[in-house]
Amino acid sequence: MSTAASLTAARKPAWTPWADPAARPYVRLQNIVKRYGAHAAIDELSLDIFQGEFFALLGPSGCGKSTLLRMLAGFTEPTSGRILLDGEDVAAVPPYRRPVNMMFQSYALFPHMTVEDNIAFGLKQDGVARAEIRARVDEVVQMVQLGPFVKRKPHQLSGGQCQRVALARSLVKRPKLLLLDEPLGALDKKLREQTQFELMDIRAKLGMTFVIVTHDQAEAMTMASRIAVMDHGRIVQVGTPAELYEYPETRYVAGFLGDVNLLEGRVVDNADGLVAVESPHGGRLAVRSHGEVLPGSQAWVAVRPEKLSLSTASPATDVANSVSGRVWDIGYLGNLSVYHVRLDSGQTLVSVQTNQTRLIERPIGWDDRVYLSWDPHAAVLLTH
Numbered sequence: 001m002s003t004a005a006s007l008t009a010a011r012k013p014a015w016t017p018w019a020d021p022a023a024r025p026y027v028r029l030q031n032i033v034k035r036y037g038a039h040a041a042i043d044e045l046s047l048d049i050f051q052g053e054f055f056a057l058l059g060p061s062g063c064g065k066s067t068l069l070r071m072l073a074g075f076t077e078p079t080s081g082r083i084l085l086d087g088e089d090v091a092a093v094p095p096y097r098r099p100v101n102m103m104f105q106s107y108a109l110f111p112h113m114t115v116e117d118n119i120a121f122g123l124k125q126d127g128v129a130r131a132e133i134r135a136r137v138d139e140v141v142q143m144v145q146l147g148p149f150v151k152r153k154p155h156q157l158s159g160g161q162c163q164r165v166a167l168a169r170s171l172v173k174r175p176k177l178l179l180l181d182e183p184l185g186a187l188d189k190k191l192r193e194q195t196q197f198e199l200m201d202i203r204a205k206l207g208m209t210f211v212i213v214t215h216d217q218a219e220a221m222t223m224a225s226r227i228a229v230m231d232h233g234r235i236v237q238v239g240t241p242a243e244l245y246e247y248p249e250t251r252y253v254a255g256f257l258g259d260v261n262l263l264e265g266r267v268v269d270n271a272d273g274l275v276a277v278e279s280p281h282g283g284r285l286a287v288r289s290h291g292e293v294l295p296g297s298q299a300w301v302a303v304r305p306e307k308l309s310l311s312t313a314s315p316a317t318d319v320a321n322s323v324s325g326r327v328w329d330i331g332y333l334g335n336l337s338v339y340h341v342r343l344d345s346g347q348t349l350v351s352v353q354t355n356q357t358r359l360i361e362r363p364i365g366w367d368d369r370v371y372l373s374w375d376p377h378a379a380v381l382l383t384h
Helices: 003-011 065-073 115-125 130-143 159-171 189-206 217-223 241-246 251-256
Strands: 027-036 039-049 054-058 080-085 100-103 177-181 209-214 226-231 234-239 261-271 274-279 283-288 298-303 309-311 321-332 336-343 348-354 369-374 379-382
Touching (some): 039 065, 039 234, 054 189, 054 217, 065 100, 234 241, 234 251, 261 283
Antiparallel strands (some): 226 234, 321 369
16 A cells, blocks of 8 residues: 555545545546647546545646536537546537536626526526526525625626626536636635635535636645646546645656655665665655665655754754755745755755744844754655
């Protein structure tokens, strides 16, 4: 069992259907390919999503995540492969016949309609009875806290309120699968963070399956039960936020999910549960072993900024990992300070420290000679 799997087994919550071999995925993508001429926007991609998940597709612009979302919605057909929804192949089923709704980044509200008419539009198109429309609209209006605004039109609303109208319109038809295409991108930071938790609460209340596309790693890690990190039309790694952050499998994943320090070197030994790496940036470094790594292999020691201890005093001689340099820059974030330390080798490492004292009492300043150290279990060895 891998280290990440061991961690998950030790702290596994009650609801982890992806860890059950007998569980049937609610959404299954099998060998999906989408080509535009010679370019493969999606390249032999397979993925399982389980009922009730808040699943995130995370990656940079152009990685294929929005194309994948549009294929789930039915707006784009795959070149090849199968899309199974609750066991049914829907690859050739048109959007209006799928139990799926999509919330767009632009919100796409009708400017001449009131809030309640925008929300009710899809139900009216489906011929739902007037009394049921009223009941459903009232239900979602209360859920997204839009009661005082139902008679307003979109131009009379704030960005956050428009976002809630678009969400209510997506929820009112009670889809089995709700797709969200970067729905919070137009909101300011504080409102975006507030809305993230509201979306999580709504999903939990309704028991629906949400799939969100985002390039914001903090957003994905806050909301998602699992994340698929994408690059060039492929999935690089899938896991829970904790698994991806603590145990990335590649430098790409490590760098995309948060900040990371990478110290390049060569493996010189692998014994007693520790890998020894000789690095020009820090001498001999020790990392907990995650499996077979051959001596002589190129490797990178990855350690997160918050896992680095920072001190002006030289650490004890028995500390496994220690490097020194001078403070090049300091960023003050209120609760945290970010230190950029330039090593003697020329590489810069980043250390994040909690501000337990006031700014004027901070003992470490610019150009100070400092020592960075970390536990072997706090780092991850990456070979690609």
